[in-house]
Amino acid sequence: MAARRRLPFWADYLLLPFLNLSLAFLVSGLVVLLLGENPIAAVKLLLYGAFGFGEAVGYTLFYATNFIFTGLAVALAFHAGLFNIGGEGQAALGGLGVALAALWFGHLHPLLAIPLAVVGAALLGGIWGFIPGWLQARRGSHTVITTIMLNFVAASIMTYLLVNVIIKPGQSAPETVTFAENVWLPQLHGLLQPLGIAIGRSPLNLAFPIALLCALLVWIYVWKLRLGYELRVVGRSEPAALYAGISPATHIVLVMTIAGALAGMMALNEVLGAQHRLVLGFTGGYGFVGIAVALMGRNHPLGVVLAALLFGALYQGGAELAFDMPRINRDMIVVIQGLVILFAGALEHMFRPTLEALFVRTRPVPV
Amino acid sequence: MGAEAAAAGVDETPAVELRGICKSFGPVQANREVDLAVAAGTIHGIVGENGAGKSTLMNILYGFYQPDAGRILVDGRPRRIRSPLDAIRAGIGMVHQHFMLVEPFTVLENLLLGAEGGFTLEAGIARARREIEAIERDYGLEVDLDAVVRDLPVGVQQRVEILKALFRGAHILVLDEPTGVLTPQEADHLFRILENLREQGRTVVLITHKLREIMAVTDHVSVMRGGRMVAHRRTSETSTEELAELMVGRKVLLRVEKGPARPGEPVLEVAGLEVRDDFDVPRVRDVSFTVRAGEILGIAGVAGNGQSELLEALAGIRRPSRGRILLRGRPVEDAARARARRLGHVPEDRLRMGLVRSFTAWENAILGYQRLAGYLRGGFLRRRRMIAGCVDWMERYDVRPRDPFLHAADFSGGNQQKLVLARELEHDPDLLLVGQPTRGVDIGAIEFIHRRLVAMRDAGKAILLVSVELEEVMSLADRILVMFDGRIMGEMAAEEAEERRLGLLMAGVTAEAG
Numbered sequence: 001m002a003a004r005r006r007l008p009f010w011a012d013y014l015l016l017p018f019l020n021l022s023l024a025f026l027v028s029g030l031v032v033l034l035l036g037e038n039p040i041a042a043v044k045l046l047l048y049g050a051f052g053f054g055e056a057v058g059y060t061l062f063y064a065t066n067f068i069f070t071g072l073a074v075a076l077a078f079h080a081g082l083f084n085i086g087g088e089g090q091a092a093l094g095g096l097g098v099a100l101a102a103l104w105f106g107h108l109h110p111l112l113a114i115p116l117a118v119v120g121a122a123l124l125g126g127i128w129g130f131i132p133g134w135l136q137a138r139r140g141s142h143t144v145i146t147t148i149m150l151n152f153v154a155a156s157i158m159t160y161l162l163v164n165v166i167i168k169p170g171q172s173a174p175e176t177v178t179f180a181e182n183v184w185l186p187q188l189h190g191l192l193q194p195l196g197i198a199i200g201r202s203p204l205n206l207a208f209p210i211a212l213l214c215a216l217l218v219w220i221y222v223w224k225l226r227l228g229y230e231l232r233v234v235g236r237s238e239p240a241a242l243y244a245g246i247s248p249a250t251h252i253v254l255v256m257t258i259a260g261a262l263a264g265m266m267a268l269n270e271v272l273g274a275q276h277r278l279v280l281g282f283t284g285g286y287g288f289v290g291i292a293v294a295l296m297g298r299n300h301p302l303g304v305v306l307a308a309l310l311f312g313a314l315y316q317g318g319a320e321l322a323f324d325m326p327r328i329n330r331d332m333i334v335v336i337q338g339l340v341i342l343f344a345g346a347l348e349h350m351f352r353p354t355l356e357a358l359f360v361r362t363r364p365v366p367v
Numbered sequence: 368m369g370a371e372a373a374a375a376g377v378d379e380t381p382a383v384e385l386r387g388i389c390k391s392f393g394p395v396q397a398n399r400e401v402d403l404a405v406a407a408g409t410i411h412g413i414v415g416e417n418g419a420g421k422s423t424l425m426n427i428l429y430g431f432y433q434p435d436a437g438r439i440l441v442d443g444r445p446r447r448i449r450s451p452l453d454a455i456r457a458g459i460g461m462v463h464q465h466f467m468l469v470e471p472f473t474v475l476e477n478l479l480l481g482a483e484g485g486f487t488l489e490a491g492i493a494r495a496r497r498e499i500e501a502i503e504r505d506y507g508l509e510v511d512l513d514a515v516v517r518d519l520p521v522g523v524q525q526r527v528e529i530l531k532a533l534f535r536g537a538h539i540l541v542l543d544e545p546t547g548v549l550t551p552q553e554a555d556h557l558f559r560i561l562e563n564l565r566e567q568g569r570t571v572v573l574i575t576h577k578l579r580e581i582m583a584v585t586d587h588v589s590v591m592r593g594g595r596m597v598a599h600r601r602t603s604e605t606s607t608e609e610l611a612e613l614m615v616g617r618k619v620l621l622r623v624e625k626g627p628a629r630p631g632e633p634v635l636e637v638a639g640l641e642v643r644d645d646f647d648v649p650r651v652r653d654v655s656f657t658v659r660a661g662e663i664l665g666i667a668g669v670a671g672n673g674q675s676e677l678l679e680a681l682a683g684i685r686r687p688s689r690g691r692i693l694l695r696g697r698p699v700e701d702a703a704r705a706r707a708r709r710l711g712h713v714p715e716d717r718l719r720m721g722l723v724r725s726f727t728a729w730e731n732a733i734l735g736y737q738r739l740a741g742y743l744r745g746g747f748l749r750r751r752r753m754i755a756g757c758v759d760w761m762e763r764y765d766v767r768p769r770d771p772f773l774h775a776a777d778f779s780g781g782n783q784q785k786l787v788l789a790r791e792l793e794h795d796p797d798l799l800l801v802g803q804p805t806r807g808v809d810i811g812a813i814e815f816i817h818r819r820l821v822a823m824r825d826a827g828k829a830i831l832l833v834s835v836e837l838e839e840v841m842s843l844a845d846r847i848l849v850m851f852d853g854r855i856m857g858e859m860a861a862e863e864a865e866e867r868r869l870g871l872l873m874a875g876v877t878a879e880a881g
Contacts (some may be wrong), residue, residue: 140581225746229730229737242684243712243720244735245703 007352007359013133013298015048017344019351021310024343028336035327042328049320050313056320057200058189064206064305064312065269068211070290071297072218072302073129073263075239076142078299080223080255081235082136086147087263088287089154090128094264096158097124099166101178106180113183117263118210125256126265128154133256134225144254151287162280174280200329205273207265211345214262215301219259222301231255263287289337295345307344314340375678378724380443382407382539382570383428383459388437390423394675397423398434401595404540405587407442410561410571412581412602415591416614416809417780421574424591425541429461441539460532464544466524470517474510475499479533495534502533506563521669521784522553529560533569541572542563546580551837551870558584566672569661577811578607579838590815615810625821628845631660634798635681635830640690642676649688650676657819658798663820663830663845665861667837673853674833675715678802681831694798702849706735711796713787715803715833724776726792728766729757730788742797760789765815781812792823802833817843837869851875 007016050060070087071311077084088324105113132146162174178225185205192199222228230246231254243249270282293311297303318333381404391399398420405411415421426432428439430448439446441457448454452703454461468477473820475492478499483491496512503509508526516524525545532540542561546554561571561584573585581588582602589626590598590613612618635658642651650673660662679685681692683705692699699705712735714720722731733742733753742749758773764785766778775783784804791799801820805813820843824830834840839848847864849856849872856872871877 224748226737226743226748227746229733229748232726233723233734236725237719239716239720240734242702242722243682244737245706246699252868296710331835334628 009251009305011355011359013303016348016351017296017298017303019355020344020348021036021340024336026198027343028339031335031339032328032333033260035332037325037327038252042325045324046317046321048317051315051326052200054200056200056316058200058204060312061074061208061314062202062204062269062274062312064308064314065208065211065273066286067289067293067308067311068215068267068305069266070263070287071293071308072290072301073259073287074290074294075297075299075301075304076218076222076262077255078294079235080226080252082133082143082252082256082259083123083149084129084132084256084259085144085152085289086128086132086260087266087290088283088285089147089151089265090125090260091266091283092154092158092262093128093263093286094121094125095267095271095278095282096161097121097264099268100124102179102183103166103176105344106183108182109184110235113180114185114272117183117270121264121267121272122261123264126261128264129260130253130257130340133253133260136256137252154364158280162278166278168277176278178277179272183272184276185268187273196366203274205269207269207273210265210268212305214265215305218262219301224306227251227254261300263290270361292337292345293342295348296340298348302322310340334350368767380407381405381440382442383572385424385428385438385763386426388427388439389435390420390427390432391435396594398427401437401594401596403589403596405570405572407563407570408568408588409586410565410573410584411574412588413591414574414576414578414581414588414610414614416811417577417592417807419614420594420811422543425461425543425572425574428454429459429541447770455535455537458538459541460529460535460537460539461541462525462528462532462543462545464547466521466528468516468524468527471515473513473515474519474527474530476513477516477527478512480531480536482535489583497583499534502530505567506560508533508560508879518725520553521548522550522556525549525557525562530824531537532578538568539570539572541574543574544576545573546575546577547835548670548751550873551866552874554580574648578610581610582607592616611810617811619675623817623821623842625843626759628662628824630662630845631827632657633657634695635695635831636696637681638691638693639868640677640680640692641688642673642680642685644676644687651680651687652855654690654850654855656848656855656858658829659830660797660829661824661827662845663824663843665830665840665847666831666833666850667840667847667873668833668835668850670835670871672850674802674835674850676853677850678715678800678831678833680714680802681708702735703738707738709795709797711791711794711799713799713801713804715792715806717783717787718776722775722783725774727772727774728761728778728786729754729771731786732757732760732771734790736790753857756793759803760793761786764789764819779809780807781809784808784816785812786800792819798829798831800831803835804832805834805836805839837866837873841866841869849873 006334032039036286047320049056051057070091073087074084097120098117104186105116128150132143132150134141135141155360165367166176167174168177185207187203187205189199231251232242233246234241234248234251238248265288271278275282287312293304293307296307314337322329322333375735383405385401385403388398388401401424407677413421423432427434430450430453439448446457448457475496477754479491479495499512508530510523510526516527545557564571575581585602588602588610589596589598590610592614634864638649638655641649644650654677666674676685680687683699683702694705694708694710718724723734743751752772761769766782766785778786804816808816820830832840832844841861841864844861846858846860848858849869851873852875856877
């Protein structure tokens with residue numbers, strides 16, 4: 001059998017996702033057409049709604065921040081050969097960590113309170129990743145099963161705590177009191193205003209640069225450190241890891257803990273940066289969409305950031321579109337997201353054989 | 368032989384004829400204008416290095432691949448063979464290197480697969496049993512039809528495969544590397560069966576890389592190199608030397624040239640070792656031996672008799688359940704620490720263990736040595752240094768293509784092995800464990816690998832060699848142990864070793880019993 005030829009980097013990471021995405025939008029366009037709306041106008045509205053004005057960009061980046069964190073949580077675990085479907089639960093626990101830190105230390109100076117809240121998010125999210133990691137490493141329980149189940153456990157814990165324990169006294173909505181302002185993550189429009197840069201009011205906050213920093217750190221971890229090298233060996237071949245004196249168990253526990261911490265830090269954006277209080281269900285499915293983001297980003301931090309931007313734009317632009325085109329409602333936006341996930345995630349290799357055949361024909365191959 | 372064929376009532380039309388077969392996979396031309404005529408009632412050998420195109424050719428004959436060009440004639444008539452089913456209809460049967468049997472089924476149930484013949488099994492079974500028993504008698508293929516396949520030795524399982532092909536009416540039988548898993552005695556038995564088949568007028572095509580077998584059993588031999596058919600010979604008119612030269616395209620040394628060993632201090636001492644597999648079954652039982660500096664200790668045996676578990680235990684990958692392993696007088700704790708104490712390990716299965724297929728060559732060139740201080744700067748990999756090292760080794764071990772960024776899976780078997788060997792030898796081990804160093808490796812590379820191992824020995828290193836290739840053990844090792852069912856059956860100096868005695872030990876027959 002002939003060895004499988006690989007595509008050049010740009011074709012693999014840019015052309016292929018572009019083709020998949022085009023197809024997703026093409027099919028979405030047909031659905032819009034079926035609904036009796038003009039697809040071209042819909043695309044225009046969507047793009048305008050996502051990027052057309054300062055506030056829109058702010059919201060797009062705000063949503064993207066959530067997706068970067070949850071996407072990284074999936075992508076990182078993937079390099080150890082693990083499928084982390086627990087982003088939703090890990091993010092919820094991260095929110096609890098943020099809230100506890102904010103409620104206990106919110107009165108301290110921001111330079112102390114905010115880092116403590118960040119630690120709180122990473123710590124509790126990390127614990128929620130450590131558990132399935134440990135179960136996988138020691139007991140052989142599959143992370144797909146345990147992470148899904150821990151999502152439910154997390155949801156139940158949050159419901160119990162927010163209804164019975166940390167609920168704001170004297171009301172019925174399951175949410176905490178608003179945190180002290182010291183611990184609020186500064187929003188970027190406020191930070192940039194003194195510098196003479198006006199970007200429009202949006203909840204976009206410091207969590208966005210933190211997310212970018214995390215993406216950079218994940219890249220360094222996976223591709224530059226010895227730890228990452230060992231991690232990738234574990235992910236691709238456990239027998240090879242054992243042969244090379246690498247303990248798969250250690251790496252599985254470590255990487256799941258870090259993945260959980262990343263997902264947990266999503267709460268920084270939503271809870272500490274935007275809502276300033278812990279609201280039940282603040283995770284809003286971002287943890288699950290993180291799987292699609294990681295798939296689409298091909299588990300590379302840069303890819304995750306780009307895919308997160310796309311999903312952020314779909315969220316924000318889609319909301320605007322639903323507002324302007326009455327026949328297209330929120331559910332339609334979910335359909336478009338579904339199609340993107342279907343073509344870019346589940347069917348990501350559909351064009352690959354054709355493309356590879358094309359490249360093999362046009363490129364001399366060393367034998 | 369022609370006279371025999373004529374006596375058996377076979378005319379001169381070839382049983383199988385391939386004309387101008389071409390097949391490419393992308394840019395790789397696996398078969399170029401291949402012609403082959405196999406005379407009816409003969410045993411025809413096809414030899415060639417890995418990647419010479421033998422398997423592609425046979426897979427075309429059996430309908431797995433469609434040729435890009437060329438024709439197939441069976442008994443003089445052109446046939447279109449689009450699937451294995453077409454091949455079976457044309458009377459072609461194939462025995463694969465890896466058996467295609469349902470292990471928990473009985474022999475009879477396996478034979479019946481695909482030929483059940485009706486809604487209920489009963490009638491078909493009774494008829495099949497009568498037919499098969501007749502075939503067994505005709506060809507001397509004794510197999511208990513009611514035995515469960517899983518419980519049968521590999522040699523017998525192979526007979527089941529042959530029986531299956533015959534039961535389906537094959538009069539042309541293709542065997543792909545049939546002796547890889549057999550003891551010499553089992554192989555001899557197989558050859559007697561093949562000779563029986565020939566006497567009954569059936570045609571056998573034998574694909575192998577073992578020239579000895581070609582000389583022993585075939586009437587004609589065809590040699591493939593680089594996708595082309597380079598020579599056809601009558602076996603009686605050729606020699607192993609000529610065939611080897613035709614296969615490689617240049618003169619090769621089949622014998623390993625080495626002087627006498629000068630054993631020094633013991634490097635590895637094993638005493639009372641017991642190792643269990645993943646199912647807690649003891650696979651190595653009460654094994655003791657010593658390997659000294661400056662010698663090669665060979666362990667011979669049929670695959671699956673505990674050699675793999677032994678190697679893994681010695682390398683610190685698998686924890687022994689009993690006994691001790693001393694490396695330079697101190698126990699081996701785990702793989703990481705064993706490596707730090709200068710243990711090198713060329714694993715038996717390089718694609719499963721020795722390499723990460725989707726890693727580049729340079730990433731694979733540090734596998735197992737990623738903790739060495741020279742490769743790191745505060746936890747960061749020193750990528751440039753690793754790549755430079757890899758390029759240097761590729762140069763010196765002639766790894767082709769010389770591209771440190773190519774993925775391991777894209778190298779040929781021989782080049783993968785050279786890469787593993789370069790990594791393990793160049794980190795200068797005191798003790799080198801080598802499993803199946805030349806499995807799936809071309810003759811040219813085998814020569815190179817053997818020379819490197821002897822050079823290591825002469826540099827005063829201790830080498831433990833595990834191989835199922837008896838010839839390899841006999842020509843490389845200074846002392847030979849034979850393993851059977853997890854035990855050491857006997858030990859002998861290489862000069863005293865003779866194939867027959869080793870073969871008996873490999874089959875578990877000791878001198879007293881025999």
